[in-house]
Amino acid sequence: MSEQPFTPYQIFNLKLETIEQRVMDFYEESRDGTTTIKLLIALRVRYQLGAEEFALVLKDLVKYLFTRTKATRTMKHFFFYFRDYFETSEWKQLNLRLFPVRNFIEKAKSIVLSPFAKFFPLEVSTT
Incomplete structure (x- = not known):
């Protein structure tokens, strides 16, 4: 270690x-992007504990790490903690970049299941 x-x-x-x-x-x-992401998570914890000035600490570095460096396991693991650092369009692109297989499977499921939706609606009963 x-x-x-x-x-x-x-x-x-x-x-x-x-x-x-x-x-x-x-x-x-x-x-070292992995250790840097872990340090940024610790600073996010500090923000959550009440240090308001740490709200978007090192925003440019976070954006650089997620958009310009190779995706690592640590990045994927902590990705969702940095949601408020990105605009909606940036977030969608990063999601596709970091999780391409998951997005492909979701898209394939929706295409395969769409013809059956009129016969088997996926509604949740409230009774």
Whole structure:
């Protein structure tokens, strides 16, 4: 297991400007997208715990990682935590980019099931 670049104390106590600069420096030096995504998730936790200034921390870096780098397992795992960083159209494109097989299966199911929809409606009864 690789050594973490920041201690929990640093992640949860440094000022916004300081942590942003250090995370950017870490990524520029290491080009380790997986660890950077994990650090960004920790900063999302800090935001959820009440640090409002961390709402869209390092938005440009997040967009760069998800749109311009190779998709990794970590990216796919934490993708949905970054929903508010993207516009609707960007989100749809990223979803297609990161999960092409899932989208293909959903599209194929809808095409195959559409002729049968008039005979077997998929309605949920409320009784």
